[in-house]
Amino acid sequence: MHDEHLRATDPAVADALSGEVERQNDTLAMIASENHVSEAVLEAQGSVLTNKYAEGYPGERYYGGCEYADEVEEIAIERAKELWGAEHVNVQPHAGSQANMGVYLAMLEPGDRILSLDLTHGGHLSHGHPANFAGQVYEVEQYEIDPETGYVDYEALHDHAEEFDPDIIVSGYSAYPREVEWETIQETADAVGAYHLADIAHITGLVAAGVHSSPVGVADFVTGSTHKTIRAGRGGIIMCDEEYADDIDSAVFPGMQGGPLMHNVAGKAVGFGEALRPEFQDYAEQTVANAQALADRLQEHGLELVSGGTDNHLVLIDLRPSHPDTPGKDVEEALEEAGIVLNANTVPGETRSAFNPSGIRAGTPGLTTRGFDEDACREVADLIYEVVDAPDDDAVVAEVSDRVDELTDEYPLYGDDSEGLVFE
Incomplete structure (x- = not known):
């Protein structure tokens, strides 16, 4: 990111934007409505x-x-x-x-x-x-x-x-x-x-x-x-x-x-x-394949998905059957601490408040843009489950955070050596 003019005239805003670039580089964006645009779009x-x-x-x-x-x-x-x-x-x-x-x-x-x-x-x-x-x-x-x-x-x-x-x-x-x-x-x-x-x-x-x-x-x-x-x-x-x-x-x-x-x-x-380029077709297909790999592995861990899977870019996890005492907001906050950013979400038949619901929603558009494939998404599912199972365990969160750091280094964003489909 080039910000020489901004940094010279408004270092406070420049620092905030630099921090956001670093945050996006160093975390896994799994909010289903988010993605990473190309530098050309920026x-x-x-x-x-x-x-x-x-x-x-x-x-x-x-x-x-x-x-x-x-x-x-x-x-x-x-x-x-x-x-x-x-x-x-x-x-x-x-x-x-x-x-x-x-x-x-x-x-x-x-x-x-x-x-x-x-x-x-x-x-x-x-x-x-x-x-x-x-x-x-x-x-x-x-x-x-x-x-x-x-x-x-x-x-x-x-x-x-x-x-x-x-x-x-x-x-x-x-x-x-x-x-x-x-x-x-x-x-x-x-x-x-x-x-x-x-x-x-x-x-x-x-x-x-x-x-x-x-x-x-x-x-x-x-x-x-x-x-x-x-x-x-x-x-x-x-x-x-x-x-x-x-x-x-x-x-x-x-x-x-x-x-x-x-x-x-x-x-x-x-x-x-x-x-309109042919590689976007590959991106879209990979996004769905990644979501399905994520869904399958989460279910292997015993988590219940609304509708039992996915046809698109997102999964919706109902925590009540497997972790009835763990609200979605607790999981969201623990995962963010570990570097995985998704959101707590209501589920059909919701029994909790919309501000602290019973589910979490995770999407693969951002991961796919970075170059993640099915194997990488299965590993992300493993990491999500570790935190879901122990959101209050600082050692578990720290261990997951270390692995997230390795993944973000392996699949860099907005860098010359990025493996993403847009930023090569």
Whole structure:
């Protein structure tokens, strides 16, 4: 990382950023919604486009001097269309939550009805939680995961939709380890006359690479984050058919945002370009293979996984059957002390507080970017289990920490000798 100007003018911030580089290098990022972007994406996001106001859309800006901003946004849009096969793409949402907000604002009136997955079962705040704008502006009811199987109960979802009569059904989840049946949910939406919004925030990259089925061309609207499995600039994206293009664009600007973050749009464009290369297919396939290796080894240790495994980039561990007296937050904190960063997470049928839940969620996107394979992920599973089994044992945590140090040295990040798929 090059920070000579920052260090000369603001050493306090420079020190904090240097510390963050060191933290990322020296820990295993296993929060399922995190990843490591390439240095090219970092350069684009730190570019002079941060200086430019570009309210409006390419060719229709409210300010002059936007010829290069237009060029960058058009590149991002065209690459996104190629990646996901969408008719229309808006790359301006600042985050996945704003992408969802754009769809709601375009298609719903205050008080309209949203049917979405409960947050404690793997949904997202922006799908209608009472603490979020969506839950405050719209009438929301939520469906659940079958606690016995760990899968979406599509029949129950259909029955709930017929009873509730929603205006929009939201699919796509934050802590769901299985492939989503987009067509089944679309059939339900059609049956009750509702729109269908598929939020692929976590799996944008997996969908782009074809290792997870795509809702594009199935659901009415597809939203996502651009910084998770797709490894592009931080932000959100909305995809839809051409018939909804004007409504969506007007909802994003001027409906809910002013000037787009053009430096982030540049990061999106660069990351999308990387995802169009053949090696990204290898990355996505390896991410899923690594998650499945992680899942299998955790189960060999006797840990119970929600749904019994994974089809995607994450595993969700229910600690109650094997470690009933160990809440997820205790494990999260002990693992972070050891250099493995993941998060405590609610599980279907949760019996504890959402702030100190019964599960932990672990993902493989970041590890795979560093170059981890199945064998390395199996070893990480061994280390996770050691801490789960003894989170208060300082000697165990220290021993795991030493091995994490060895792994981060073996798979360096942002270094000349990195073995990661992006940073070679």
